[in-house]
Structure formats: structure tokens, C-alpha cells
Amino acid sequence: MEYPPAIVPVLVMLLVTRPLTVLLHELGHAVPALLFSRGPVTIYIGSFEETHQSKSVKLGRLTCWFRRNPLQWWWGLCEADCGSMSVARQVIYVMGGALVSLFFALLMLYLLLSASLPMPLLIFCTLLFTSALFDILFNFNPFLKRTQAGQTYYSDGRTLIQLLRLKQSAKTYHQALQYYRDKQYESAATLFERLLKRGWTNEETYRLAGTAWLFCRRYPKVIQIYMALCDKCPLNADDWYCLGMAHLNLNQPEEAQYFLEQSLALQPDNPYTLNALGYLFTTLEAFESALPWLNKAIELDNNYSYAWNNRGYARMKTGQLEQGLADVQHAIQLDRENSYAWRNLGIYYLLKQEPEKAREWLLKSREMAADTPLINELLQQCDTKTA
Template structure:
């Protein structure tokens, strides 16, 4: 018994070394089938849920890998296939291959080790590896509704939950799969029409509401999104993305207090949701609460230093409180990050309109509309500015 603490410590150290390999094989288990099925790029993160900071980055063909520098932090991982066109059966294979990869590799390794009676220390190490793989298999395939906050502000779920959702949706009419494919191809009007029809026909499931409302928002059909919001909220537990979409709907319908309430619900679930932070700040800008908005844009930029929208929104807020130099610098940086960002043109246009330069403002507003005709309030800004040009 006097050696028990030392043995326990040794086993714990071995497990600490083994766990990163379990995660590595798990994510490769997802990635390799995706590479074979889709023929497109696949990205895996080891040590994070999509955070590229302080990571080693390299490519092996179509496989992009991000490794946190400290392998002892590899307690988590994420695999993101570029293709959105996998069928239900292909998605099932993609999901199952992850947790089973570590288990199969560990099982083969330990079988060979005992079959050829290799060194005892290797038997111990591989036995611990098999135990780690079995734990990984159980933890990942047991469905959990607990959301996983991803680096980009969205949420995900474990493999078991995703499988459960896939098997459920496989039972739905072919219309749903068609709608999902249309959504993945960014054909939001067509996807929304199909989902709207399903809801009208009585298929009132949380995920159908979720995808329908997201489709409507993508193309500015805010009244249609609003028509399903009450049922969506009562259909089940909403996540931070859902509350953000509800808030965006209300914001575009000028129901700003309702909008802020739902942004608060989203941020209560996920304080690092950069889209909720940015869009709540945008709503506060519309309410002329610029200082409060700036603090939210600061948080969003801290989470994602390349988030162009928060820079141009913060820039407008700074301009409105008299910090023109800093504000214009933010908007120009937004252009550097995303030259096709319609809101940067919109906000720079507002700056020129406020300065009494309607000709410059009108050109910027028209550019914003050309890039995205659903840019918030762009038609009203164009009309107002055209009148100002005529009255000069």
C-alpha cells in the first residue's frame, strides 16, 4: 500500500499524455471520412472549439490542422468540413467515425501488444489508452442537450446529440432535407418557402422553426419571421443563436426594447456570443446610446479581432459622440477586413450626411445597397439623401 500513491500518480501522468492522442484520433476520425466523402477542405482544431490563436497551423493536402501549442490543453477538439452537401447517411458516418476511431485504434493496438507479448509497460500504457478511448466513446455518443460554446460565438453539441437529431430528421418528409440543402446553398427564399409550408402543414418542431426563421432573416423577410416567433419560443428550449435571431427580427421591425430583451437572453446563455454583442450594440446605436454600444463592440472585437461589422459599428458610435478620428479609423479598418461589408459603406455614408455632404453620402448608400439590398434602413437613407441633394 505504501507504493499506491506513486502508482496512482504514474497512471495519472500516463493518462495526461494519452488524452491528447485520444482527441487527435477522434478528430482525424471525423476528418478522414469527410475528406473522402466530400472531396473538399476539412479543418480540425486540437485544444479548442475553433480558436486559431496561439496555435500551430499547417496543411496536409485538403486537411487544415490547428494545434494549440501546449498538447496538455488538448482536452477538446473540433472538426469542420467545408462542404455542406453531405446526405443524412454521410453525416451519420462522419459523426460516428470520430468517437469510434480512438476506440478501434486502441483496441487493435492492445490486441497486437498482448498477442505478441510485448513489454509490460507498453501493455499498461495501451490499457490506459483503451480506457481513455472507451470513456471518449461513451461521453461523446451519450446525447447531451448541453450546448457547447464555439469560438465564433455559435454553439454546437456532442456527437450523440447530433446523431439523435439526424435520426429524427431522417423520419421527416423529404421536403425538410430539400430545404436543408437549399439553405446550405444559400438559396434562402426557396428554403424558407418550403419550411413555411411544412409549418403550415403541422410539422411544428423547434429545428424547423429555427431554420425557417434563419432563412427569412437572410433575405429580409422580417414580417414572415415574426409570424412564427411566438410559436418558436414556446416550441422548446432556445439557444443563444435562437434568441439572437428573435432579437434581430424585432430590431428590424423597430421593436427595440423587445430586441434588447432577447439579446440579453442570448448573452445570459453565452456571454461570448459575438453576434449578439455586435447586434445589441447596433440596436443601441439606433437608440442613440452610443457609449453603451461602444462597450459591446469592444467585447465583440476582443473575442474576434477580425470582426469587420463591430469595427464599422463602433466607428459610427465614436463619430456620433465626437471622436471622429478614431471613428473613421475603425470604419477604414473594417474596409481592410472586408471590402464588401455593406454596413461600412452605410456608416461612412451617415458620417458624410451628418457633415452636410449628401452627394458623397448618396454614393456610399447606393454602394451599400448594391452589396446587400437588405442592409438595414438603406432605402430610407437613400430617399432622405436624394431629397437633400435636390434641395442643395
């Protein structure tokens, strides 16, 4: 098939103009990214993060990858570290490409309308204008693209919508933080979870939501939050600890031990995890096994009331009644709001066969926290022994 002679130069011009406007569009993203972040910025011309059939050009922190086949230079991608940018700066970063394309399109339109251009230049400017206009319209369309490798990329329009939603959610985030600081954990957790559903999915929000639900003793919620976080990033020692405590309180000892050991592998000298493992063994009535963990927790943090209290309980159950009582009394001195310690004081008097005195301290524990484990069963034992 033969083409008319005029079409050949037009096709050549198209092969030049399209890559040029794509490159300008991606540079419009890259320049704000270089200004607003300290990490590397990468541009891909003709691919989405594919480098195996490309050549690179490096300029400082900016790297440009070009497909070897120029016929594929019809689209592009800019990648930068947005985590270090504020939402407002991310908006500028996303808008940068469209603004450069708009400026270039307007410049070409001005030349077309105000200048008497020779025909080749007229065609060239028209193609540049059309290509730049296409970049604006195409990228502002809120869509997502999935590659054959399973990766997902959002158009500028869709990214911008998400960022504007995040901007609107900033007030909610600060309100949730205030609730958290004020120990209004249920209100905080509810707002944090609402933000996650809206797309405010940074790691810190997951962790704040998870720990807030843990304080509320909503253990299935804790597991749900941290399992979702696990899909985003590797869990740290505190994350494993929270998962362990959730399973421990759901009476799932095998799962609890696994998660607590994962936490300890990352942070061997964490007194909270050591105490949790000691407490786990007391729930399994393996009191001798609990003591080494609790001893180490106290060694690392001599003012940790719960570790003193749990060791006191374990000592009582291994026949060391007076040593156990001393530990529990010390736990109360460290934290008079520790309902477990008052409960264990009642247990001491039950073991001493003094149910009336035991009942006094058990009732005090229940007044502090009605859901303190074993409290109602222990009160029933007092009633039986008194009768």
C-alpha cells in the first residue's frame, strides 16, 4: 500500500510530537517531586515501571527510562516518594503534569492563532497542541490501569480525587488523635477506622486504630486491623505484641504464643512482651514456666506493676504464698488502679482460707473493672466457703 507523499512527513511529525508532550507532562510531575521530597524521582517513557527493554538517563536524583522502541513512547509514568510530602504538596505534584500540558497546549494555540506559520510548522504545532490536549483529558479521566504483572496505577484524575478526600479527612484525623490522647479510645478507634475506609491508609493510622481497639478490649477488631496492615508492610514488634494480646484475651493460647514470640524475636528485651508471655503461661496454669518470663520483665522494668502482679500470682500458685503476697502488694503500690492486683490480693486470702477478707478485695477489683478475668468465679468460691 502506498501512502500519499504528504502523509509521510505528518506521521514523522506525530512520532516526534507525541513523545515530546509525554515527556513534558511527566517532567511536570517530576519537578515538584524533586522540590518537595529528598528521595529519588523516576520517569518512565513508554512503560509502567518496566526497565528490561529500556535505557536510562540519570540527572542527579532524577532518572528517566526510555523504551528502546520509540514507537512505544505514547504514555509515561512518574514515580516519587509521596510519603514525605504533605497532602497539599502531593496535590501540586499530581497537578504539575496537567499544568505543564495545559501551558504547552495554550502556547501552541497562541502560535496557531496569532502567527502566520508555514505549512510544515503549522502542522507540527497543531499536532503538539492536539497531543498536549489529549494528555490533559486522558490523565484527568479518573481511571485505574492494571498491568499484566498485576500492578495497579491510578490516573492523575483518580489520584487527585483521593488526595482531596484525604485533605477533607485531615480534620477527622486530628479529632481522632485528640480522642486518643484523651483516652477516649472507642471514639478514637471509630474515627480511625472510618478514615481507613475512606482511603487514609498510612501505617500509623492502622496502628492507632489497632491499639485503640485493644484498649477498648474489642479483640476481633484488633486482629482485623493488624491483618490488613500485614498486607501493606512487615509488622514490627509492637504489632505482633498487639496481635498476641488480642488472641490471648480471646482465649486462643497457641495463636497468642506464636505472635508474642514473633514480637520477642524482633525485640528480645521488651518487658511488655515478656510479661504477656508470663501471663499466658499463668492462664494455662503452667506457673513454673511463667516465672522466668516475669522475672526478666521485672529485671528490665522494675516499675512495671503488671509484671510484679503476675509474678505474685504465679508464686502463690506454686506455694510461695508470702513471696507472692509481697509482689502483689508492690504491684498495688506502683498502680492502685490495677484491678488484677486487687483480684490477686483476694486470691491470696482465698488460699489462706479467709473468704470474708478475700471477698472484700475481690469486690474492690470488680468495682474497678467488671470484666477482670475470673472475678465472678472467685466471688462464687467465697460464697461457697462462707456458707
